[in-house]
Amino acid sequence: MSELVFTAFGVLTLLHFFLKVMKCLRYLYFTRWHKVPHSFFSGMGEWAVITGASDGIGKEYAHELARRGLNIVLVSRTQEKLTKVADEIEQFTGRQVKIVVVDFTKRDIYNIIEEHLRGLEIGILINNVGMLPNPHPSKFLDMLSRDKTIDDLINVNMLSVIKVCDRSLMICFLQKGLILNISSGLTVDAVPLYCLYNSSKIFMERFSNACKAEYGSKGIIIQCLMPFSVSTQMTRHTKPGTFMLAADLYAKQSLDCIWLGNFHGSLSHEFMGFVLKNIPQWILHTDSIQEILLNYLKKTCETEAQTY
Numbered sequence: 001m002s003e004l005v006f007t008a009f010g011v012l013t014l015l016h017f018f019l020k021v022m023k024c025l026r027y028l029y030f031t032r033w034h035k036v037p038h039s040f041f042s043g044m045g046e047w048a049v050i051t052g053a054s055d056g057i058g059k060e061y062a063h064e065l066a067r068r069g070l071n072i073v074l075v076s077r078t079q080e081k082l083t084k085v086a087d088e089i090e091q092f093t094g095r096q097v098k099i100v101v102v103d104f105t106k107r108d109i110y111n112i113i114e115e116h117l118r119g120l121e122i123g124i125l126i127n128n129v130g131m132l133p134n135p136h137p138s139k140f141l142d143m144l145s146r147d148k149t150i151d152d153l154i155n156v157n158m159l160s161v162i163k164v165c166d167r168s169l170m171i172c173f174l175q176k177g178l179i180l181n182i183s184s185g186l187t188v189d190a191v192p193l194y195c196l197y198n199s200s201k202i203f204m205e206r207f208s209n210a211c212k213a214e215y216g217s218k219g220i221i222i223q224c225l226m227p228f229s230v231s232t233q234m235t236r237h238t239k240p241g242t243f244m245l246a247a248d249l250y251a252k253q254s255l256d257c258i259w260l261g262n263f264h265g266s267l268s269h270e271f272m273g274f275v276l277k278n279i280p281q282w283i284l285h286t287d288s289i290q291e292i293l294l295n296y297l298k299k300t301c302e303t304e305a306q307t308y
Contacts, residue, residue, distance in 0.1 A: 165181075185227055
């Protein structure tokens with residue numbers, strides 16, 4: 001009996017690794033030999049809406065989708081940055097660009113967004129806006145301005161996804177569409193020092209999966225992307241490398257692999273997710289390991305801030 005149990009365990013373990021290898025091979029297949037054609041995106045509709053579009057991944061998604069034939073609606077809080085991005089897109093791609101200036105920490109902005117979207121043939125929505133509770137990792141009770149930070153983070157990371165999806169599903173996606181909700185690779189486990197951020201991004205994944213089940217049969221594709229390290233303002237524009245991807249590269253690769261469904265967005269990030277998910281939870285959750293990680297991450301953040 002014990003031999004049978006060990007044999008079954010071995011088979012299941014090999015099957016698990018085989019499926020992971022196959023998923024990695026699918027990344028290579030889509031990024032190198034069978035990229036999603038540009039016509040797939042432009043066929044969804046004339047316009048793409050991107051929140052958090054003034055910088056980082058959101059900005060690069062806007063550029064990439066414009067190159068793939070869509071007009072762009074940029075939604076963020078800084079007029080000057082949005083105008084600059086809009087001018088760049090119009091100059092280099094010739095596509096139309098509209099800007100919507102709103103602050104997602106506020107709750108009275110969604111009628112404004114709805115009015116700007118009304119009448120447009122929206123085919124793609126990318127919910128990219130997000131915030132960290134602290135400029136560096138910290139324990140929950142060590143957050144700066146805790147009451148305001150909690151409210152702001154819930155508004156930006158959670159409420160925005162619900163409200164913008166609500167408006168888009170109601171007035172934009174009549175027959176088909178694509179919704180990409182940008183979560184975080186940290187959702188693979190309960191990660192200490194990122195307690196509130198991690199929890200808000202897990203909400204985004206669960207919300208996306210439930211909406212996918214409800215509306216997938218109606219021709220609306222709803223997916224959740226879970227990137228790890230991307231060189232943006234949130235990561236203090238750390239120099240890109242194998243695992244710290246440049247924002248434009250991440251945007252391009254994740255769109256090329258869109259048929260993979262919910263995923264981390266790139267082969268290197270898929271590997272990171274596999275490693276993190278297989279670290280025993282008790283290791284990350286011990287006080288001593290948390291202290292080591294906290295000191296290391298604080299030191300890293302301080303060094304990067306000095307060089308930025």
